[in-house]
Amino acid sequence: MNEILVKVLNKLKIFKYFNFSKTIRINDKKFIVPVINDVGSSNLYISEPWMINVLKIAFSISGKSFIDVGINTGQTLLKIKSVSPEINYIGFEPNPFCINYLQRLIQVNNFQNTTILPVGISNKTEIGTLHFMNDSIVDSSASSIGNFREEHKEKKKTYIPLFDYKDLKDKVNLDKISILKIDVEGGELEVIKSFKEDIAKDEPIILMEVLPVYNDLSTFRIERQNKIQELLRNLDYEIFRVIKQNKLLLRFDKIKEIGIHSDLDRCDYVMVPKSRVTQFIEIAKDFIGY
Template sequence: MNLTTQVGGRSFRVPVVQGLGMGNIEIIESWMVEIFDRLAPPRSGVFLDVGANTGQTLLKLRSRWTDTPWVGLEPNPACVQYLGQLIAANGFRACELVPVGLHTEAALMKLDFYTADGTDSSASLVANFRPDEKVFGHRLISTLPFAAIEPFVARTGVAFVKIDVEGGEKEVIETLRPVLQSARPPVLMEILPVYKPENTQRLERQTAIERIFRELGYQIFRVGKTPTEGFAGLRRLEEIGVHGEIAWSDYLVVPAERAAEFLKSLGEVAAPPAA
């Protein structure tokens, strides 16, 4: 069964199979559509969607950048199957789906699920990433470093990167380091809150991410949002820090030499009150 949804004023077909796909009927995070709306589509290179899940970002991207080649990396077989149906139902062109997780290692790894949903968007490759939550089950999945994938999917280069991998951001950035150093694409990513200093695993990973971006000469901006999930501008950060605000979890990280360009297009917001 195909239903219809509106994303950024455009209509898309949404396959629904035994409830799978319903999450695409009411798309949240309209701020992302607004970012794509304010930025010019890249002239060349691919949009690398790391952690494509069931195509939420793909729909937002296609609502604005209709011709930008999309490469989606997704290790969950249930999500991969659904993504294929979503792409076919809408006749999306220039879409390449890679059924692996992006990592520093070529390996077989355990993907932990924190809900009974087979497409669980909170599933993580990081063991004990949510120590206070029950693991409902796991699935063994394959991972590859980007160097093994790049010759097949990114021959024209990488123009933009989106990362949503539930704790595995450090390994993704490490394997993308050569691309970030040479091609200098912007990175739109989620980093979930540390909540408290005692969450040493999250804090250490977050600190490592900040260090890598500093070494690469990238500037981290937090995505500012309105109460209705609209886009409110960028907030420049020196460090992410320890906080507990889910709304502060999205970041646009850009080459420092292009920071002024992005601020001109997207605007800057003042720092909110301390958490």
């Protein structure tokens, strides 16, 4: 079953009538992908293949532990295990339907050193709300930030547990954060605040998606984006935008400001401690001719 056929069947919502597993190959490694009432169908093809080289670069700099905030159904988890099967992986995901699927994915592939916590991360511990933008029970665009997508009508919402990382730290078997990935559909500011002390101490490589500020009327997004940049500057980080072409990694552009734009292909960033920028650039050369 090729990628185009999978995408067509997925669009036709055929997979919701079947439960099955399929073996796929990522980075020349084989994985079993279960599909349970349509959940997991997005794992049947490799989304964002450029991420594999980004992960290889990050692991070359600091590859002992990986924290994944916003796992969804494990798209990044599969890529991580294709690059570094033994890395200590700790993921956070508040959607119970995603958690149910992830447990199955981990079991059938016998992933080791893999811990999933069924909570979201914020800068305070409380019951929050997950806002869904489409009808999927594992909506990857769901956000804990109300009205973040003002242009889209909310389809439904559910209550979720949100934790400050400081309140979970004793439960996590992790001495140091090597790499921190944040993909939380608008909740990046709260996540960075939650991890601030550990970011300052451990200086991890940060992989983060920041959705666009489409125009200067988006004052809510502009304010949040500016606060993210200020936090990173205070933590002594440089921002590199991931530049892709035909789904492949092309280069990294060092930027001072994320800025106002509407290009969804320019939403992925690598945040690098200033102390590691030279190392990052040198290692990147081996992968993309930086």
